[in-house]
Amino acid sequence: MPKRPTPSFLIQKFKPPQQQIKLSMRTALLEQFTQASTKALITAVSPAGYGKSTLLSQYFEILTKQDNAQVIWIAIDPSDNEPNRFFNIFCHALVHHNIADKQLINRASSISANTDYESFFIDVMAILHEINQPVYLFIDDFHFLSDKVILHFFNQILQYGPQQLQLIIASRIQPRLEIGNLLASGQMLMLQPEHFKLSIDEAIQLYGELFSQSEIMAFHQKTEGWVVAMQLIAIFHQQHPEIALTSLLTQSIDILDLYMSEQIYHKLEPEVQRFLLHTSLLDRFDPLIANDVCEIENSAHLMSQIIPFSSLVIPIDSQQGFFRYHHLFADFLKKRLLLEVGEQTCRDLRCKAAKYYANNDYFEEAVNQYIRANHIELAVAQIASAGGWELILTHGIGYVESLLSQFNREQITNSPTLGLIQCYLYLKLGEVNQASIAYELAFTLFNEYQLQNKPSSSHSRDFTIIKMLIDLYLDRGTNSELVESLTELLKSLKDNDHLGRGIVLAGLGLIHNQLGMFDDAESAALASHQQMQLANCWVGINYNIFHQGQSLAYRGQLNEALSLFKQASQMAKEHLGLDSGLQSMASCLKADIHYQVYQIDKAQELLASGIKVLESKDCWHDIYAVSFRLAINLAIAHDDHNECQRYLQRGYQVAQSRHLVRLEKLLDVLRLKVTDKFCNLDTFNQLNSQIIREPYWQDPQPMWFVISEYYYVIAKHYLSRNMSNQALSYSKKLNEIAQKNKQKIDQVKALGIHCLVQSATGDEKKALSLVTEMLNLAADIGCKQVFFELPHQIEALLLKLNLNIDESDINQMSKTLLIWLISELKKSHNTQKTPWDLSSREQQICPLLSKGFTNKQISLAMGISENTVKFHLKNLFQKLGVINRQQAVLTLANLE
Numbered sequence: 001m002p003k004r005p006t007p008s009f010l011i012q013k014f015k016p017p018q019q020q021i022k023l024s025m026r027t028a029l030l031e032q033f034t035q036a037s038t039k040a041l042i043t044a045v046s047p048a049g050y051g052k053s054t055l056l057s058q059y060f061e062i063l064t065k066q067d068n069a070q071v072i073w074i075a076i077d078p079s080d081n082e083p084n085r086f087f088n089i090f091c092h093a094l095v096h097h098n099i100a101d102k103q104l105i106n107r108a109s110s111i112s113a114n115t116d117y118e119s120f121f122i123d124v125m126a127i128l129h130e131i132n133q134p135v136y137l138f139i140d141d142f143h144f145l146s147d148k149v150i151l152h153f154f155n156q157i158l159q160y161g162p163q164q165l166q167l168i169i170a171s172r173i174q175p176r177l178e179i180g181n182l183l184a185s186g187q188m189l190m191l192q193p194e195h196f197k198l199s200i201d202e203a204i205q206l207y208g209e210l211f212s213q214s215e216i217m218a219f220h221q222k223t224e225g226w227v228v229a230m231q232l233i234a235i236f237h238q239q240h241p242e243i244a245l246t247s248l249l250t251q252s253i254d255i256l257d258l259y260m261s262e263q264i265y266h267k268l269e270p271e272v273q274r275f276l277l278h279t280s281l282l283d284r285f286d287p288l289i290a291n292d293v294c295e296i297e298n299s300a301h302l303m304s305q306i307i308p309f310s311s312l313v314i315p316i317d318s319q320q321g322f323f324r325y326h327h328l329f330a331d332f333l334k335k336r337l338l339l340e341v342g343e344q345t346c347r348d349l350r351c352k353a354a355k356y357y358a359n360n361d362y363f364e365e366a367v368n369q370y371i372r373a374n375h376i377e378l379a380v381a382q383i384a385s386a387g388g389w390e391l392i393l394t395h396g397i398g399y400v401e402s403l404l405s406q407f408n409r410e411q412i413t414n415s416p417t418l419g420l421i422q423c424y425l426y427l428k429l430g431e432v433n434q435a436s437i438a439y440e441l442a443f444t445l446f447n448e449y450q451l452q453n454k455p456s457s458s459h460s461r462d463f464t465i466i467k468m469l470i471d472l473y474l475d476r477g478t479n480s481e482l483v484e485s486l487t488e489l490l491k492s493l494k495d496n497d498h499l500g501r502g503i504v505l506a507g508l509g510l511i512h513n514q515l516g517m518f519d520d521a522e523s524a525a526l527a528s529h530q531q532m533q534l535a536n537c538w539v540g541i542n543y544n545i546f547h548q549g550q551s552l553a554y555r556g557q558l559n560e561a562l563s564l565f566k567q568a569s570q571m572a573k574e575h576l577g578l579d580s581g582l583q584s585m586a587s588c589l590k591a592d593i594h595y596q597v598y599q600i601d602k603a604q605e606l607l608a609s610g611i612k613v614l615e616s617k618d619c620w621h622d623i624y625a626v627s628f629r630l631a632i633n634l635a636i637a638h639d640d641h642n643e644c645q646r647y648l649q650r651g652y653q654v655a656q657s658r659h660l661v662r663l664e665k666l667l668d669v670l671r672l673k674v675t676d677k678f679c680n681l682d683t684f685n686q687l688n689s690q691i692i693r694e695p696y697w698q699d700p701q702p703m704w705f706v707i708s709e710y711y712y713v714i715a716k717h718y719l720s721r722n723m724s725n726q727a728l729s730y731s732k733k734l735n736e737i738a739q740k741n742k743q744k745i746d747q748v749k750a751l752g753i754h755c756l757v758q759s760a761t762g763d764e765k766k767a768l769s770l771v772t773e774m775l776n777l778a779a780d781i782g783c784k785q786v787f788f789e790l791p792h793q794i795e796a797l798l799l800k801l802n803l804n805i806d807e808s809d810i811n812q813m814s815k816t817l818l819i820w821l822i823s824e825l826k827k828s829h830n831t832q833k834t835p836w837d838l839s840s841r842e843q844q845i846c847p848l849l850s851k852g853f854t855n856k857q858i859s860l861a862m863g864i865s866e867n868t869v870k871f872h873l874k875n876l877f878q879k880l881g882v883i884n885r886q887q888a889v890l891t892l893a894n895l896e
Contacts, residue, residue, distance in 0.1 A: 012284055012322045013075045013089060014096050016057035016138070017314040029195060033059045033168075036189040037134075040158055041182055042168045043175055046193035048328045052170045053140050055196070059168070060138055069134045072097055075316075076141040077283050079368055083113030083149040084402035087120065099135075100127050103573060109396035110539075113149055115429055115616065121156055128162050135165045141327075142171035151176055158182065260332045264312070268305070275302045277340065280333035281349055281372075284316060284324045292356040293349055347373040358382060364403065371406050376415075379407075384417045384457030389424040389466065390499055393539050397428050416446040416458040424466055428581075428618045432473050432658050439463075439470055464489060465500055468507055475621045475660045478514045478702045486511070502531030502540050509547035513554065513622055516704040516741040521551040542568050542582050549589060550622060556744025556781035562593040584613035588627040595630055596745060598784035598824070604634055615654055624654060624663050625705055632670045636677050637788075639839055642863055644674040665696060666706045673713045676720075678841075680871060684717070708737050708746050715753045719760075720791060728757045745786070748778050752790050759797055771797050772809050775821075779814040787821050788828060795825040842876045845869070849876075849885065850892050 036042055044052040063071045074093050080086050091108040094100040104127070111120055128135065137157075145151065155178050157167065169175055182188040200217060265273060278294045279285050290299035303323065306313045312329040316322040325333065338346055350373035357366035363386055370379035383391070383403060392400045404412065404421060412418040419442030426435035443463050449456040468486065471477060490504045505528030512521035525548035532540035549564035569586035587610030595603035611627050628651040635643035648671055655664040668691055675684045691710065696703045715730035735750035737743070755770035775798075778786065787794055798821055810818070838846070841862075848858045855873070859866045873885075882888045 010089070010092055011096060012316040013077075014073055014093050015075075015316055016060045016073050016140070017053055017316065017324075029055055029191065030059060030062065032189060032191075034062075037166065039182075039189055040161075040166065040187040041177075041179065042166065042189045042191070043179075044168075044170045044191045044196075045172070045174050046191075046196045047172055048326070050193055050196040052191075052196060056138055056140065056168060056170050060136075063136050066134075069136060070097060070099060070131060071136045071138070072099075073138045073140065076139060076144045078144050079283070079406075081145050081147050081150070082402050082405045083117075083147055083153075084108070084398035084405070085364075086145070086147075086150050087113050087153075088398065088402070090124075094124075094127065099131060106396070106574075109399045112397045112401050112429055114401070117149060117153075119613075121153065125160055128157075128165060131162065131164070133164065135162070136168060137165065138168045138170075140170045142169045142175050143173045146176065260312070260329060261336075265332075265336070272302050272305055275299065276306065276333055277337040278349055280325060280330050280337060281346065282353060284322050286322050289353065289356050293352045295352075347375065351375060351378065354378070354382070367403060368406065376407070376411050380415050380417050381457050383421070388417055388458070389421045389462065392421070392424055392428055393499065393537050394535070397425065400425060413441065414445070416442050416449060416456050419445060420458060420462055420466055424469070427466075427469060427473055430615075430617045430619070430658075432470070436470055436474065439466060443467075461493065461497075461500060465503055468504070472507055472510060473618065473620060474658065475662055478511055478662075479699075480515070483508065483511055483515075498531045499535040499537055499540070502528045502535055502537065502544075504528075505531060506540060506544055506547060509544065509551075510620060510622070513547060513550050514705075515701055516554075516737075516743075518551040518555050518742060522548050525551065538571065539582070542572055545571070546585060546589065546623070550626075553589070553593060555742045556747075556783065558593050558596055558782050562590060565590045565593070581613065581617035581619070584610035584617065585619065585623050586610075588614065588623060588630070592626050592630045595633065596783050596785050598788065600634070600637060603630065607631060607634065615650065621660050621662055622705075624651075624660065625666050628654075628663070628667065629670060629709065632674060633789075636674065639841055641674070641678045641841070641868060644678070648674065662703060662706060665694065665703065666709065668694075669706055669710045669713060672710070676713065676717050678868065678871065688714070704737055704741060708734060708743070711737070712746070712749050712753075715750075716790075719753055719756055722760065724757045724761050727753055731757065744777060744781050745783050748774055748781075748783050748786050749789075751777065752786055752794065755797060756791065756793055759793060764800070767797060768801055768804060771801055772806075772814075775801070775818055776810065776814045779811075779817040784817070784821070787825065795822070798822055798825070838876065838879060839872075841872050842879070845872055845876060846892055849873075850889055852889075 033042065044056060046052050060071060060073055063069050072093050074089065080089060088105065088108045091100065091104045095102055095105055104123070107120065107123065113120070139145075154167070154175075157165070158177065158179075161167075179188055179190075183190070265276070268276070275290070275294055275296070279290050282289065282293070285293075287299040287303060290303070291297055296302075303313075307315075312326045314324055314326060316324055324330075350369045354366045354369035354373065354375075357363070357369060363382070367379050367382050370376070370382060387394060391403070400421060404418065404425065407415075407418060412422055419438060423435050423438035423442055426432070426438055442458075446456060446458055446460075446463060448454075468489070471482075486504055486508050490501060490508075493500045493504065495501075505524050509521045509524035509528060512518070512524055525544045529541055529544040529548070532538075532544060545564050545568040549561045549568070552558075552564065553561035565586050569583060569590070572582040572586065587606045591603045591606035591610065594600075594606065607627065607630055611631060614623065614627060628647060631647040631651075632644055635641075635647060648667060651667045651670075652664065654660065655667060668687070672684065672687045672691060675687055696706070700707050711730045711734035715727050715734060718724075718727035718730065731750045731753035734746055735754075738746035738750060751770055751774035755767045755774060758764075758770060759767035771794075778784065787798075798818060802818055802822060805815075805818075844862060845858060848861055853861065855866050855869045858869045862869070873888075877883060877888055880888055880891050882891055
């Protein structure tokens with residue numbers, strides 16, 4: 001498994017360049033910086049060689065001497081113009097300066113900068129706003145950044161960042177940022193090229209010991225104050241004092257190219273020249289990589305000979321361990337290298353650098369060098385050797401998305417390895433249809449390679465596993481045959497293929513849950529957990545905790561399940577940096593537990609924070625089913641018809657976009673539940689007629705979740721209409737499935753309906769016996785919400801039980817629950833009651849009706865349809881004992 005870039009390598013980007021030659025303290029410009037210390041933005045814009053980085057480094061040093069300031073420097077390279085890579089570097093910078101903890105780095109690696117940007121930005125803003133001191137953020141070489149997501153990030157920092165944050169940018173071109181408002185409000189200092197030209201006074205201060213005033217004025221005029229050109233002339237004259245300055249100034253019009261070529265490069269020994277040319281392809285280097293690329297052993301000695309040219313060879317750290325060439329000098333050397341050795345040798349040199357990076361665990365740099373060498377097949381092989389698509393699991397979405405962004409569309413399409421990575425990336429981003437298409441393309445190409453005996457870094461095992469994952473995410477073929485197929489696949493994998501075995505076992509755990517085989521699901525999840533630990537795959541560990549937790553929750557082991565879901569949430573935070581997808585899954589699963597134990601507000605809060613994210617993330621049927629059922633139940637508990645409709649619509653959109661047939665069928669049943677609560681009997685019967693004709697009744701096992709919910713809804717429907725035989729029939733069917741699958745919550749539901757049926761038919765003894773059994777089971781698992789979902793008659797039955805309690809039939813835990821339920825049900829029912837037991841919607845309509853509102857006006861005021869208004873009015877009139885609006889208004893007026 002490749003390691004991430006070592007901090008020592010990355011840290012060089014967080015240090016301003018160390019200048020070794022005598023520099024002028026640009027007093028006037030630094031004074032402008034000091035006066036602008038409260039402004040939001042400073043931009044230093046000029047072509048290369050004007051000294052903007054030097055100026056910013058001087059300002060940086062001044063600020064670092066202040067005790068109450070956080071000063072951050074980030075040097076940008078061309079390869080940093082990719083959102084995931086840039087945000088990873090940005091997060092490393094915050095961690096390096098102890099502004100954030102390491103979880104932020106994990107967060108940046110685990111997300112997609114394109115799809116998870118908003119939540120990531122909110123997290124970064126929260127961190128910056130917590131800083132109680134001035135923050136100065138330096139971005140050097142900003143001109144390399146043009147990606148719209150990165151630029152949007154900086155625009156938002158300027159708009160929403162803390163007041164004490166100042167952004168300081170050095171760039172060759174004007175940054176593509178939205179600066180109109182900042183300029184208009186005086187919140188920006190803008191330095192242009194003319195500001196950076198050395199004045200006569202500054203030139204005299206800098207070079208007065210070397211030249212006379214007339215000489216300084218002459219070469220100042222020749223260079224027009226261009227800092228790097230003046231430095232080059234001064235350096236060369238120091239080394240060759242025998243050559244008159246006036247002679248130097250007349251040798252060439254293109255003074256910079258002249259001195260880099262004739263007066264610097266050609267004056268060096270051939271060995272040093274070769275060293276310069278070969279290392280010019282590196283963004284930064286130290287003696288070790290230079291030795292490797294140049295195939296020498298004396299790089300440190302050769303580097304000591306070029307250090308005097310410090311304006312062109314810039315130490316990155318104070319220990320002079322890492323160096324980079326000035327951009328102008330690097331461009332000059334690359335052009336000369338290409339002319340002298342040709343393109344092929346340049347590519348070979350990059351390959352040498354890539355091999356060094358690969359051997360020293362600088363994985364991303366190795367891939368980058370192979371790509372820049374146009375050796376795409378070697379870059380792909382490097383990625384494959386590091387794990388290929390598995391890197392998404394071990395390193396995160398953002399990490400792999402950044403790698404893949406370096407290839408063009410044609411290169412991805414023409415590589416089975418890259419195609420498979422793109423496929424799995426789509427899957428993790430929730431784009432399941434795109435994943436299926438990408439898989440077919442990659443698999444077709446892989447088969448062509450096999451037929452033609454062409455080498456490929458992909459293996460059939462990879463395609464088999466990814467195909468399994470696609471089928472699971474698309475909810476295809478969940479049945480015993482799939483279980484057998486995956487069991488055979490597991491046998492075919494090598495014992496040391498821990499990640500592969502872990503994924504297949506996780507798939508088995510998921511399928512067992514979907515088939516109602518919860519013991520088997522837990523066993524598979526635990527086995528997968530062990531394999532994922534051996535593979536060091538925290539994402540896989542998290543998934544298995546979910547599978548195990550759901551198997552417990554389905555069986556009514558609520559406390560144990562909640563503990564696991566909390567563990568998964570904490571683990572995601574520690575190892576994956578608050579991965580929004582995993583956190584959202586955990587939130588929705590925890591919310592359902594809180595709902596079952598009658599912690600409604602907590603359930604509402606957790607669901608609201610999780611379900612929206614799941615609609616755009618990788619997720620599977622089970623969690624969607626639990627989440628949307630919970631959303632509908634909460635909306636019904638709050639008597640909110642509009643909210644029910646909104647969640648039904650959102651659920652259907654998810655089901656249709658991801659081809660989740662079982663989710664769609666569950667939503668049909670939830671729609672039936674909503675119709676039973678808010679609409680008329682005719683509509684309910686129409687929907688019910690459609691559901692009972694569905695073909696899934698022929699193979700009920702994979703549909704147990706849908707069928708159980710249906711039996712519960714239809715049993716409650718018949719119970720509310722005093723159709724006891726029908727209610728009893730469906731409660732028995734519900735109990736049969738619950739007993740078979742060991743689903744204790746559904747057993748409580750079935751017992752609740754059964755006892756109310758017995759009470760309604762006059763068999764009080766049987767009713768009390770059943771409610772006692774229900775109470776004992778509910779107390780054992782901690783389930784309370786079921787009692788509040790049942791008709792109000794459950795309160796009366798519990799009161800009777802309390803008066804006629806048989807101590808031998810009920811334990812202390814059940815007795816405690818009984819007393820609590822009697823108290824809470826009374827509060828709940830009293831809150832809902834009016835003189836006519838009006839619903840909350842009917843109570844909302846009454847004052848509008850009294851004001852003479854029409855149906856349309858009531859509809860607009862309450863945000864519901866006119867048909868819904870008519871439905872509520874019909875029920876209201878019936879409860880008030882009136883036949884028209886006028887009588888209703890009079891009755892309500894008499895009450896007042």
